[in-house]
Amino acid sequence: MKVAITSTGNKEDSTIDQRFGRCAYLVIYDTVSKSVEYIPNPGKDAEEDAGPVCIQLAASRNVIKIISGEFGIKIKALLDSMKVQMIMLKDPDIKINEIIEMLNH
Template identity: 65%
Template sequence: MKVAITSTGNTLESNLDQRFGRCAYFVVYDTDTKAFEFIPNPNIDAEQGAGPASVNLVASRDVQKIISGEFGMKVKPILDSLKIQMVVLKDPEKQIKDIIEMLKH
């Protein structure tokens, strides 16, 4: 299963980005192959519609779960209809490698 995590940078030491639509990078982590991939978010400076555009980006990678600090009003109904699970973690200090470690439970 693939999981998307919003990240402030492109290393495993980066922190969890508290925003979904305008995060700096998405980390797509595959729990089966343990592979991960950093995708820069093209919508970071978008005036509006950053959330739905970001959903399209991660949905095209067949992600089934997204971990972020907050999801906007426009994003929630789209993710609901796509049956993508939202995980809200309000901890800006959390590093990407910690989260990947937690996912290995």
């Protein structure tokens, strides 16, 4: 089972990015093999439609959950139709390794 987390950097102690479409990095965490992959977001500085680009990236890795601060109005409808679970964490100071630890409950 793969989970995507939006991140502000490509390190373990980077904090979660509160934005989905314009996050700096996308962290793909595999709960079975415990592998972590950092992918820079190609749509970070896009003028518009940054979200769908980011979704494509996540979809290409077959994630079933996405953790971010907030999801935009276009994103919610898209992810809903793709049956991907959205998790909103409104704490900008939480670190990536803390989230991964929580996922290993």
